Amino acid sequence: MARFDVMELHRRVLRIRRFEERALELQKAGAIPGPLHPSIGHEAACVGACAPLRDDDWMTGNHRSHGHPIAKGAALAPLFAELLGKKTGVCGGRGGSMHLADFSVGSLAETGIVGAGLPIAVGAALSSRVRGTDQVALTFFGDGASNHGTFHESLNLAAIWKLPAIFFCENNGYAATTSAAATTSVADISARAAGYGIPGVVVDGQDVIAVAEVVQHAVARARRGDGPSLVEAKTYRYCEHAEGAGMPGHYRAREEIARWRERDPVALSRARLLRDGAASEAALARLEAEVEREVEDAVRFAEASAFPDIGEATRPAFASEAAR
Amino acid sequence: MSTREVGYVEAIHEAQLIALASDPRVILIGEDLGLMATPGAPYAAYAKNRIWSTPISESGFVGMSVGAALTGLRPIVDLVISSFAYVAFDQIINQAGKAAGMFGWQRRVPVVFRAGMWYAQNMAAHHSDRPYALFTNTPGLKVALPATPADAKGLLLSAVRDDDPVLIFEDRNLFAERGPVPGGDAPVPLGRAAIRREGRDVTIVALAACVGHALRAAEKLAGEGVSAELIDPRTLVPFDRDAVFRSVAKTGRLVIADPGHKTGSFAAEIAALVAEECFDALKAPIRRVCTPDVQIPYSPALEHVLYPDPEKIAAAVRSVTSAR
Numbered sequence: 001m002a003r004f005d006v007m008e009l010h011r012r013v014l015r016i017r018r019f020e021e022r023a024l025e026l027q028k029a030g031a032i033p034g035p036l037h038p039s040i041g042h043e044a045a046c047v048g049a050c051a052p053l054r055d056d057d058w059m060t061g062n063h064r065s066h067g068h069p070i071a072k073g074a075a076l077a078p079l080f081a082e083l084l085g086k087k088t089g090v091c092g093g094r095g096g097s098m099h100l101a102d103f104s105v106g107s108l109a110e111t112g113i114v115g116a117g118l119p120i121a122v123g124a125a126l127s128s129r130v131r132g133t134d135q136v137a138l139t140f141f142g143d144g145a146s147n148h149g150t151f152h153e154s155l156n157l158a159a160i161w162k163l164p165a166i167f168f169c170e171n172n173g174y175a176a177t178t179s180a181a182a183t184t185s186v187a188d189i190s191a192r193a194a195g196y197g198i199p200g201v202v203v204d205g206q207d208v209i210a211v212a213e214v215v216q217h218a219v220a221r222a223r224r225g226d227g228p229s230l231v232e233a234k235t236y237r238y239c240e241h242a243e244g245a246g247m248p249g250h251y252r253a254r255e256e257i258a259r260w261r262e263r264d265p266v267a268l269s270r271a272r273l274l275r276d277g278a279a280s281e282a283a284l285a286r287l288e289a290e291v292e293r294e295v296e297d298a299v300r301f302a303e304a305s306a307f308p309d310i311g312e313a314t315r316p317a318f319a320s321e322a323a324r
Numbered sequence: 325m326s327t328r329e330v331g332y333v334e335a336i337h338e339a340q341l342i343a344l345a346s347d348p349r350v351i352l353i354g355e356d357l358g359l360m361a362t363p364g365a366p367y368a369a370y371a372k373n374r375i376w377s378t379p380i381s382e383s384g385f386v387g388m389s390v391g392a393a394l395t396g397l398r399p400i401v402d403l404v405i406s407s408f409a410y411v412a413f414d415q416i417i418n419q420a421g422k423a424a425g426m427f428g429w430q431r432r433v434p435v436v437f438r439a440g441m442w443y444a445q446n447m448a449a450h451h452s453d454r455p456y457a458l459f460t461n462t463p464g465l466k467v468a469l470p471a472t473p474a475d476a477k478g479l480l481l482s483a484v485r486d487d488d489p490v491l492i493f494e495d496r497n498l499f500a501e502r503g504p505v506p507g508g509d510a511p512v513p514l515g516r517a518a519i520r521r522e523g524r525d526v527t528i529v530a531l532a533a534c535v536g537h538a539l540r541a542a543e544k545l546a547g548e549g550v551s552a553e554l555i556d557p558r559t560l561v562p563f564d565r566d567a568v569f570r571s572v573a574k575t576g577r578l579v580i581a582d583p584g585h586k587t588g589s590f591a592a593e594i595a596a597l598v599a600e601e602c603f604d605a606l607k608a609p610i611r612r613v614c615t616p617d618v619q620i621p622y623s624p625a626l627e628h629v630l631y632p633d634p635e636k637i638a639a640a641v642r643s644v645t646s647a648r
Binding site: 058060089090091092093094095099101102103104108109111112113116118119120121122123124125126127128129130131137149150153154156157160161315317318319320321 | 351373374376378379381383384385386387388389390391392393394395396397399414415418419423424425426427428429430431432463464466486487488562
């Protein structure tokens with residue numbers, strides 16, 4: 001198994017964190033028109049899952065998906081411009097926060113409908129089989145989606161045909177404000193893999209290297225033609241389900257949030273680099289400054305960009321007409 | 325190749341086999357497709373990687389077709405019976421219909437959904453729907469209604485080469501019909517109506533099997549001195565409004581025969597368009613012959629009286645031509 005570029009993983013973890021923090025600041029300042037579903041707390045899961053993927057592999061996300069394209073290698077400026085609804089956004093301002101698909105990095109679909117991205121990833125995996133490539137497709141979903149019919153249908157479809165799919169669950173313990181314990185028949189969602197005859201593993205979602213190593217095995221298995229795997233990363237979101245949407249906030253004990261914050265993915269990744277001698281304090285400070293600059297450049301780009309032309313509002317819904 | 329007499333279902337298979345042979349990106353997806361690809365069967369050559377006989381998982385395999393379409397394939401999905409589409413509503417409407425536009429036209433979604441309308445078959449309410457109008461009220465989906473074997477073949481060939489998602493509703497009451505069908509690769513363009521009969525006094529726009537009913541009505545009316553023009557729109561999205569407007573400008577009267585339920589029907593849309601655009605040409609009220617808004621009953625004594633038939637269409641025509 002190849003070793004990971006640990007500094008690059010840390011950079012991506014930081015890019016997501018800083019991107020999300022700035023997005024929240026801009027939302028509070030009134031610059032972001034819609035709600036945000038921040039993935040602060042999930043960064044190691046996002047980055048670890050994408051680390052073993054190639055640029056030409058595919059990924060689908062969900063509504064909490066700022067981190068996914070960033071983890072897959074997307075440029076930040078078009079993502080930030082999309083949050084602001086600008087013409088230069090990755091989707092031209094038509095998608096917004098919940099739909100940051102960036103096809104240039106294989107980010108196929110992020111969907112506001114929980115569970116909808118899983119079968120789309122299965123289709124990408126099928127496409128790889130039909131076209132005779134060794135591309136794999138990874139789909140991100142949450143604990144809530146594991147109760148959706150599409151989860152079960154997708155695992156079965158991928159399993160019967162041994163399609164190169166990786167089902168990656170970010171289990172943050174809550175579907176909006178409802179705890180997974182109250183809605184889910186098993187403590188570990190990975191246990192559901194057994195029902196489909198595929199491997200299911202749990203990994204510490206706060207540890208980027210641990211996640212990357214587990215997913216690396218699943219990716220290798222998929223590329224070999226041995227079929228799909230289910231990986232469950234135990235993680236946590238610090239923010240509310242949706243910021244800026246007036247969601248209630250009284251369903252988690254303060255102690256619970258504090259306990260998870262003690263295992264913050266950014267801090268853990270940083271500490272490990274220092275402990276292993278992979279980076280010095282000075283190198284980390286330089287990296288942090290670079291990421292800070294990159295995010296600020298993205299914000300400036302987004303703010304300076306124009307809104308889409310009003311004529312775009314009624315652009316025909318069809319490729320054939322739009323091309324005319 | 326020359327035109328021969330071919331059955332409606334046989335014509336569909338001709339189109340699928342041509343599509344498979346002429347484009348390696350075309351695959352078939354659907355339930356219970358296994359037998360058609362067994363050794364010696366017409367699709368045997370495509371058994372390995374092009375025919376995907378699925379579990380009963382409509383959300384799963386419709387979503388899969390979207391993922392396959394986003395990554396370079398052109399799936400034809402057989403939903404068998406049109407009401408099964410409801411099980412996959414999210415994947416058809418939210419994913420297939422919206423992915424191209426919502427993601428800023430980064431990709432197209434070239435997928436075809438075939439759905440049979442098994443009404444008038446004594447199958448009761450769950451299998452007897454004619455739901456095409458539902459799919460015309462959501463952006464991004466094209467809708468075709470082949471009423472002849474030639475159109476069953478030709479519209480499918482155009483649909484599979486179209487870059488947008490296309491739903492084709494095939495009328496079970498026409499499955500036994502035979503008619504002239506051009507041999508070889510004979511696509512029928514989407515969005516072009518067929519004038520099935522020319523006339524002076526009244527325009528009948530008829531959908532699906534109502535085209536045949538309206539033709540018989542027109543023949544009967546001719547004996548009564550009423551000259552009816554019959555238009556088969558063939559596709560509802562895109563809709564050849566000019567063909568209808570031209571005809572109404574000539575006749576001044578409009579009857580619409582639509583096997584769908586009356587409220588919110590496509591007949592209502594055609595009536596509204598003509599009322600908006602051709603009001604000055606109208607010499608009489610527009611009439612709709614549709615199916616009443618009831619759950620389709622099982623008993624043949626109850627079911628068959630509900631649908632439009634030649635006599636109901638003729639009566640509607642008489643009601644607007646009697647005061648000539």
